[in-house]
Amino acid sequence: MVGQVAFGGRISDFLDSRCVSTIMGIILQNNLFEPRHQMCPRNANYVAPPFELNHSQTIEYIKKSFPDVELPSLFGLHENAELSYQKSESDSIVQYVQQMLPSDQGSAGLTVQQLDQKVLQQLNEIIAQLPKKLKADEITIPFNIKLADGSEMPSPYASVLRQECQRYNKLLGKISQFTALAVQGLAIMSNELEQVYKGILSNTLPQVIKSASYP
Structure with missing residues (x-):
C-alpha cells in the first residue's frame, strides 16, 4: 500500500x-x-x-x-554505487565552477588578435606532442590459449587490444582534425571549433573531443 x-x-x-x-x-x-x-x-x-x-x-x-x-x-546496491555517485557530483561541481569563471581568465587586457595568437600557439604545441597513430593490424599477442583437449587457439586479447587501438586512433584523428583546421585557417568558425577555442582558453576539455575519448 x-x-x-x-x-x-x-x-x-x-x-x-x-x-x-x-x-x-x-x-x-x-x-x-x-x-x-x-x-x-x-x-x-x-x-x-x-x-x-x-x-x-x-x-x-x-x-x-x-x-x-x-x-x-x-x-540493495553495491558499495561502489556511492563512489560513482560522489564522482559524478564532484565532476558536476567542478564543471559548474569552471562555467562561472570568465572565459578570458588569464588573458585580461589581451586583444582579439592576441587571444587568437595565444590559442594558435597552444594548438601548435598540441600538434607537436601528438603521437603517431597505432598500427592496429600489426598487433599480435605472443602466446595462445590452451584448450582442454590440448589444442591451442589465438588469444582473444589480441582482438580486444586491436579495438582499443582503433578507439585511440579515432581520438587522435579527432584532435588532429580540429587542431589542423584551426591552425591553417581552412574552416570557418563553427560550433565545434568554438568549443575547441574556448576549451583552450579555459583549460578545459571540449565536448567535441570528449565525445571521441574514452568513457
Whole structure:
C-alpha cells in the first residue's frame, strides 16, 4: 500500500511505484516485529528500535543509531554505487565552477588578435606532442590459449587490444582534425571549433573531443 501512494517528486509514475513496492516488500515483513530485527541484512546499522521505547525515545534512537546518509546497501546496491555517485557530483561541481569563471581568465587586457595568437600557439604545441597513430593490424599477442583437449587457439586479447587501438586512433584523428583546421585557417568558425577555442582558453576539455575519448 505504501508503494501505491503517489506524491510529486518521489513517486510520480508506475516505475517509481514498482521500485518502492519492491523495497517495501523486502522491509515490511512479519519478522519486522521481532526484537532487534536487522532491517538491512547487508548492513548492521539498521536495527529496529526496541518496542518499549516511546515516540521521543524512538526518534532519538533513530538519530543516534542510523547513519546520517543512506548507504547503497539499504537499497540493495553495491558499495561502489556511492563512489560513482560522489564522482559524478564532484565532476558536476567542478564543471559548474569552471562555467562561472570568465572565459578570458588569464588573458585580461589581451586583444582579439592576441587571444587568437595565444590559442594558435597552444594548438601548435598540441600538434607537436601528438603521437603517431597505432598500427592496429600489426598487433599480435605472443602466446595462445590452451584448450582442454590440448589444442591451442589465438588469444582473444589480441582482438580486444586491436579495438582499443582503433578507439585511440579515432581520438587522435579527432584532435588532429580540429587542431589542423584551426591552425591553417581552412574552416570557418563553427560550433565545434568554438568549443575547441574556448576549451583552450579555459583549460578545459571540449565536448567535441570528449565525445571521441574514452568513457
